[in-house]
Amino acid sequence: MGPPVSHRWAARLHLPTLAVAVALLAVWTLLSWRYGAYVLPSPLEVVRGLGEVVRTGEVWRHTGASLARILVGFGGAVVVAVLLGLAAFVSPVGRGIVHDLVAVLNATSVFVWIVISIIWFGLSNWAPIFTTFMITLPVVGANIVEGVENVDRRLLEMGDVYRLDGRQKFAAIVVPSTLPYLLAGMKVGFGLALKVSVVAEIFGVTSGIGYIMNYSREILATQMVFVWALVMILVMTLADRLVFEVIARRLARWR
Amino acid sequence: MKLVVEGVGKDYLIPVIDSVSFGVAAGEFVCLLGPNGCGKTTLLRIVGGLEPATRGRVLLDGEPVTADGRHRDRVGVVFQEDRLLPWMTLRDNVALVLKPLGVAAAGRRATAERYLQLVGLGGFEGYYPGRVSGGMRQRAAIARALAIEPDLLLMDEPFGALDAQNRRIMQNEVRRIWRETGRTIVFVTHSIEEAVAIGTTLVMLSARPSRVRELIGNDGRVERAKLVDDLNTMIMEEVERQQGAAPGPVP
Numbered sequence A: 001m002g003p004p005v006s007h008r009w010a011a012r013l014h015l016p017t018l019a020v021a022v023a024l025l026a027v028w029t030l031l032s033w034r035y036g037a038y039v040l041p042s043p044l045e046v047v048r049g050l051g052e053v054v055r056t057g058e059v060w061r062h063t064g065a066s067l068a069r070i071l072v073g074f075g076g077a078v079v080v081a082v083l084l085g086l087a088a089f090v091s092p093v094g095r096g097i098v099h100d101l102v103a104v105l106n107a108t109s110v111f112v113w114i115v116i117s118i119i120w121f122g123l124s125n126w127a128p129i130f131t132t133f134m135i136t137l138p139v140v141g142a143n144i145v146e147g148v149e150n151v152d153r154r155l156l157e158m159g160d161v162y163r164l165d166g167r168q169k170f171a172a173i174v175v176p177s178t179l180p181y182l183l184a185g186m187k188v189g190f191g192l193a194l195k196v197s198v199v200a201e202i203f204g205v206t207s208g209i210g211y212i213m214n215y216s217r218e219i220l221a222t223q224m225v226f227v228w229a230l231v232m233i234l235v236m237t238l239a240d241r242l243v244f245e246v247i248a249r250r251l252a253r254w255r
Numbered sequence B: 001m002k003l004v005v006e007g008v009g010k011d012y013l014i015p016v017i018d019s020v021s022f023g024v025a026a027g028e029f030v031c032l033l034g035p036n037g038c039g040k041t042t043l044l045r046i047v048g049g050l051e052p053a054t055r056g057r058v059l060l061d062g063e064p065v066t067a068d069g070r071h072r073d074r075v076g077v078v079f080q081e082d083r084l085l086p087w088m089t090l091r092d093n094v095a096l097v098l099k100p101l102g103v104a105a106a107g108r109r110a111t112a113e114r115y116l117q118l119v120g121l122g123g124f125e126g127y128y129p130g131r132v133s134g135g136m137r138q139r140a141a142i143a144r145a146l147a148i149e150p151d152l153l154l155m156d157e158p159f160g161a162l163d164a165q166n167r168r169i170m171q172n173e174v175r176r177i178w179r180e181t182g183r184t185i186v187f188v189t190h191s192i193e194e195a196v197a198i199g200t201t202l203v204m205l206s207a208r209p210s211r212v213r214e215l216i217g218n219d220g221r222v223e224r225a226k227l228v229d230d231l232n233t234m235i236m237e238e239v240e241r242q243q244g245a246a247p248g249p250v251p
């Protein structure tokens, strides 16, 4: 028996946050009256714009295009990060190399990759994909390596006593203890992928949230810039709730 | 001799084990006794090939035990902590160690359940270690060590987490399994009553850096109560010596 339903809902909505949100909306409305719709469209216009892109189906087209690029770029980064984790597990030398590689990649700016990817891939899909890959690789990689380093030595020793071979120890001990780190890395990495790929989409592609946002700015449709920003927030929140939290709960089954 | 410990010593930052020698015949039940921190766990780890010795050597069936653990005999170890995999059920934890022996999946499962039953965990096969008590985890670790039917079973204070009642039950169980299977067991404990109740040979280590203070055959010739008294006196002396409180008798 949980608390009464109404009480639970209040806790979910978190009333103080709600109050702040209402206050902000009021200020927003006032400011948009003061400065006009080009600088700051009113909340109502933004909601109307959102309804419009959903009705025309534009929202699916651009969100789909962005997500497809993220899937390839970020997905590739996860695969490579797992391989790096494997290298770090099997050899101390590999671990050192992966450490340094991650440090260097982490210190490189998004803009560097955007410029380089335009030089290498021209104005094509591959530019945002490559940028997303290079930016998310060190984030996911660093998490996996940390996970591999934190595998309980005492459990590995138990594996040695019972003569599990490398593969058996890897499957029974290393993978399960590294998965939570991988998931944490993927969660952060996905958020980053969405932010980065959208920036990279400003250049040279004709679909995606980044493209349409920039286009809206050019045709002076400021309310649409806000609409697409809202779409981004929704995608991020939904991915968190529907994908990462569900996986995390599955992984923590034994806790 | 099944197991020969020959002048084994170990130095960490300080010398922990000076020099320990004793032999264990096949089928013996040896209890290692000694004050806290005198190197019992260290000695057991050296015997199991988990730790290299600084001096001396260990022979198992006449072959030296090396720290990479690749000797011929099956050695089961019950660590001072349970060392179960928290993401596997008790059944899978036990079944896992049967994999390297080439047992098929169905056989692994059946054997795991049989040994869990044996240690009184029937009905808990599907539980995760985090969902059972510390004593139950320790018993699952014992089931795991027994499941591989080891030639040599090393146990490091395996009943430390058990209450008096379960401790007695498990002592009887291990004793019964030992009688039925003829396994050679080296058992670390700091309970003198426990050692006298289940061991056939008692090895009392001295204070750090440790040597064998006394090697006693517990074959019923000496009355148990007297043995317990004597050993209690000895361990008191060693504890005091280790704390530097009393000079202790000259050996």
Ligand SMILES: Nc1ncnc2c1ncn2[C@@H]1O[C@H](COP(=O)(O)OP(=O)(O)OP(=O)(O)O)[C@@H](O)[C@H]1O
Pocket: B012, B013, B016, B034, B035, B036, B037, B038, B039, B040, B041, B042, B043, B190
């Ligand atoms: N890996 C290590 N590095 C340095 N010192 C160690 C290491 N392992 C054990 N020691 C030291 O060796 C000594 C003996 O430790 P050990 O765990 O073997 O004692 P023990 O007899 O099993 O004690 P207890 O009764 O508390 O279990 C201790 O002083 C400990 O600090």
Ligand SMILES: [Mg+2]
Pocket: B040, B041, B042, B080, B156
């Ligand atoms: Mg110990």
